[in-house]
Each structure stands twice: as C-alpha cells, then as structure tokens.
Amino acid sequence: MARLNVANIVNIQRALCFPRLAGTDGEEKARKIILDELESYGYDPKLHEFQVKTFKIKEAELRILEPWSDEIPCQGVGLSGSTPPEGVEAPLAYAEEGDPALIPGEGYILLLTSRPRYPKYKSLMKWKPKGFVISEPNPYRKISHLDMIHEWRKYGTVPMVYISFADAYKLVVHGARRAYLKLIQDEWDAKSYNIVVEKKGIKYPDEVVIICAHYDSVYDVPGATDNAGGTALLLELARYYSTVNVKRTIRFIWFSGEELGLRGSRAYADGLRKEELEQIKFVVNLDVHGAVIGSNSATLTGPKNVKEYLEVVSKKMGINLKVGEGVYSSDGTSFSKHGIPSISFYRSSGFGITMHTIDDDDRYIGEQAYAGLGDILVDFIDTLVNSEELPFPREIPEDIKKKVEDYFKNRLGVEE
Secondary structure, three states: OOOOOOOHHHHHHHHHHOOOOOHHHHHHHHHHHHHHHHOOOOOOOOOEEEEEEEEEEEEEEEEEEEEEOEEEEEEEOOOOOOOOOOEEEEEEEEEEOOOOHHHHOOOEEEOOOOOOHHHHHHHHHHHHHOOEEEEOOOOOOOOOOOOHHHHHHHHHHOOOEEHHHHHHHHHHHOOOOOEEEEEEEEEEEEEEEEEEEOOOOOOOOEEEEEEEEOOOOOOOOOHHHEEEEEEEHHHHHHHHHHHOOOOOOEEEEEEHHHHHHHHHHHHHHHHHOOHEEEEHHEEEEEEEOOEEEOEEEEEEEEOOHHHHHHHHHHHHOOOEEEEEEEEOOOOOHHHHHHOOOOOEEEEHHHHHHHHHOOOOOOOOOOOHHHHHHHHHHHHHHHHHHOOOOOOOOOOHHHHOOOOOOHHHHHHHOOOO
C-alpha cells in the first residue's frame, strides 16, 4: 500500500506552530504557507471568504481583596466582553457549576468549576454577575486560552477569566470572599478565509467526498496538535491524491474559525445550495494530530457499517483504531447538520492535556504518529472515492441526528 510522506507532514506541522486565531495576521501567515504548498502540488486553490468576530486580549487581572490580598494569574476569555477601564470589585462566591443554591444573590463574581454551556449561561445571567472566574479542570494543566460564542451575549455580557486548578483550590479552601477583576479586550469584525482545492473524479465527478481540517488556533498558542497536525496531514493527502486518478471528486478544505465556533465550516456548508449539498456523499475531518505517544481514534457521525468497515481494516493492517459513534466538536459536524455523514479522525494522547494552552507546541510530535493512521486513511478514502458504488449509505442514525441537533442548540448555542 502507498504510504504518505510522514516526514513532510511533520515538517509542515512544525512550520505552522504559531498562533493562528481567525481574522488575525497569524491566520494570514498560515494561509500563505498552505497556499504555497498547494500550488507546488499543481492545484489552483480558491478562497472562500466569510465574516468572523475576533479579538485581542489587552489586559487580564484578578486580585483577591478579602480576607487577604493576592494577585492570581489568569487568562481572559475572548469575546466575553470587557470590564470598565478601572475594573470591577465585588464579593466572590464559589458556585461550582453555577448551582443556584451556591449563588448568594446579584452582583457577585462567581468562581466556577467549568465554563458554562449555553443553557447555564442564560440562567446565570439573571443573577447579573460582575464576572466569572473559571477553574481549570485538573491540577496538571496550564491556563486555557479560550473564547465564548458571541451570540450568547444577547442574554447579557459577563467578563470571564480562567485560573489554574491550584489557585481555584486555594481560593475556595481559604475562603476568598472579595475580588477585583479587570479584563480589557479589543473586538472587531474581520474577514477570514477557507481554502478549497479539488481533485476531479474521472468517472463520477458530480459525487463529492470532502476531506477537511481547520488551520486556525485559539489565541496566543502554537496549536501544534490542534490543529497544525491536521492541517499538515491534509496537505500531504492532497499531495498524494494529486498524483493519482480517482473516480469521485475529492474536495480538500482547510477551514478557519473552527475555534470560534465552527465559523468557517458553518459559513461554507450553510451557504451551499440544496443540489450542492446532495452531491456531497461523505465528509472526513482531521482534528488533533501528531502526538507520538498515543493511539488512533475516530468519532463517526454516520452509518454503523462505516465503523464495522474501519474495524476490519484496522485488524487487517494490525494498526489500532478505536472508532466511537456520536458528535465530535469540529468541522465535520457542520455538514452532518445537513444530513451528510461525517467522521473525525484524531490522535488520543496524554499530550491532549495541553490543548488550548501555551504547552500545545511541537515538543512531542513526530513521524510515528502518522505512519499507521496514514495507511488507514488512504485505504478508507480510496474506498470512498474509487468504489463503483458507495458502500456506505448517505445517512445518519436517528439517535445521532438528535445529538447533532442538541450540539448546535445547547453546546454551540447558535440555533434555537
């Protein structure tokens, strides 16, 4: 079986290890690297433009005022709004997951164990909080660099910061009861771009298989595994398929704005006409790749026989692949919302603890992460694009459809 050039994947992944927040200069720099690679393979890349709201954190400060004085390292949550320039001072209450019994009343800074999901965010707004201080989920993780879905702000704005697990523990155990919070950020509407190339099918050109990855990162982090790895892997697949004929059309897409709420893939999929959507038979998404110490995984949002097929391929090749069924929070789901089956391949690893932090760098990536998975991907893609009849129905089981609907309604909070 033809193998991918895994050294090339890692070289490109390392070259992309810099902040790439959608709508910023970092995205533009990454886009230039991708475009240059694609043109060197003989493709004619097209840009798909969309609007995105982006941001820059300028100041983030958290101080405990009572019963002791202390400054707590923190990171601002993008698009959560800003405090007044002078900051805010308010009583502090530990509310765990936003439990009503733990909220004393209006006007508190709330210390939470996790960032609230959409329904909880709406319910918390009635308490008119002065701010959210969000704890990391475990003591071994650096502070997250994240953002919120800006559409939620129709229910109210509350400045948010993340702090370490250890600092959250200290505040709760020692009874911190009053705090000062300052968060200043710039927010603006920007243009962002998806990158699209096609390998035209020679027999069934109107039947399309999409293979995609997002090339943006969260703010101010290298984003080595999330998702410079998937970006580089997709480039290598595009290079490989540029050299062979395929029966169905392969559309390779590098999406931006995934970290801001699947912005690029939603803009792309939602903008397709009905007949264009019907041409798309399957979507293969690549997100979180490159960690050497780990294993191969996939989440299927589609017919069960895809899982059965991949399990057979895994056993035949002697390469482990764990396939689950459900919804993976990435760009393939934007197509599954329209009834198109998708699967997301990713690398499970202890290095995943670094995701969305400054530690998601290239220290622990390597060729070994791609060798076996690359063979499985080529086999699977070949089956999708070269079978005379598609072996997998273009359908999503009803129970998974409901999970997709719930994802957009209650996790992203962008559909009522």
